[in-house]
Amino acid sequence: MSTASTRVPQQERSRATQARLLEATVDCLVEHGWSGTTTTVVAARAGVSRGAQLHHYPTKAALVTAAVAHLAERRADELRTEAEALPAGPQRLDRVIDLLGVAFTGPLFVAALELWVAARTDRELREALVPLEATVGREMHRLTVALLGVDERRPGVREAVQATLDLLRGLGVANLLNDDSARRTALLTTWKRQLAALLTP
Amino acid sequence: MSTASTRVPQQERSRATQARLLEATVDCLVEHGWSGTTTTVVAARAGVSRGAQLHHYPTKAALVTAAVAHLAERRADELRTEAEALPAGPQRLDRVIDLLGVAFTGPLFVAALELWVAARTDRELREALVPLEATVGREMHRLTVALLGVDERRPGVREAVQATLDLLRGLGVANLLNDDSARRTALLTTWKRQLAALLTP
DSSP states (O other): OOHHHHHHHHHHHHHHHHHHHHHHHHHHHHHHHHOOOHHHHHHHTTTOHEEEEEOOOSSHHHHHHHHHHHHHHHHHHHHHHHHHTTTHHHHHHHHHHHHHHHTTTTHHHHHHHHHHHHTTTTTTHEEEEHHHHHHEEEEEEEHHHHHHHHOOSSSHHHHHHHHHHHHHHHHHHHTTTSOHHHHHHHHHHHHHHHHHHHOOO | OOOHHHHHHHHHHHHHHHHHHHHHHHHHHHHHHHOOOOOOHHHHHTOOHHHHHHHHHSSHHHHHHHHHHHHHHHHHHHHHHHHSOOOOTTTHHHHHHHHHHHHHHHHTHHHHHHHHHHTTTHHHHHHHHHHHHHHHHHHHHHHHHHHHOOTTTTTTTHHHHHHHHHHHHHHHTTTTTOOOOOHHHHHHHHHEEEEHHHHHO
């Protein structure tokens, strides 16, 4: 085989190995939390050798931030795809808030929260996570604006989107130890009406 | 000395020892996080013997939940006292939200969040914390209603108070790794106007 034809499968194998490691990392964070997520446990779960793992992600901080970045991109893609199926018109806002409510109580939110809290007292993780948190936050804001189909240049729209995301983050935390879905659904029903009023020119 | 007169100072010493342990626990949670908070570190920080500590709080779960309960009561008392100095009239709502904004970014919030996240994957802590979380949540809601001086029997008031507390929780998390105060102040300025409209009969 030529060099070119062997390089492609090798790159593909590398990408597949990375993806397996990143998915296993998020699963571990959700199941065992930050302190229970060791690089050894992740490698075993992913079925990847320690050597290959260290080659791709030399530290735990590198591994977990890559995992959250990877899952954030995947979730954003999924949200965009799900949003394509949504109706236009006034019902759209309600369905977008429902989708976001699910996202802010799902595995990505839980894994990211594990990292935010751990990074508070772990300097290496903090330095890796702060730039990622800023990017993911900006992307989430942009995505919400796009899904809602609103124009951020209009006064009040930016603030209304921000408040929605902060409210959803608070609801995500309220759901950590209990199934808070009944209260959350009622609260978001009220919020949808308020948000619609705030976003209507 | 009679039995009665020795018993009082002994009870007082016990209470003082407990208070020192609980304050040291919260300080440790804020400074070192859940995994860095060991009962040994707390005892040393409080200047209390391991024997005395184990006598009052036999497990780490017992110690940390007592610490958060203790601090929650103290913060509620402080909020009530601070609120007594507030003006009546429309400015009152703004000042109450300011006080709550400070509370949801302070040491109690940070220590409680460390426990909520750790309890997700620690069964012993979870069993100790879930009833406490419910009580503290209810008390916080009642306190907010009282500070705002609103009547919860009016339609929409209960939901508006809940949304305020969920929003503040989300803003507290957004402040974990960065000083988010400029964005928070702007967002809460908008929220105060919305909340005033929601609470006005």
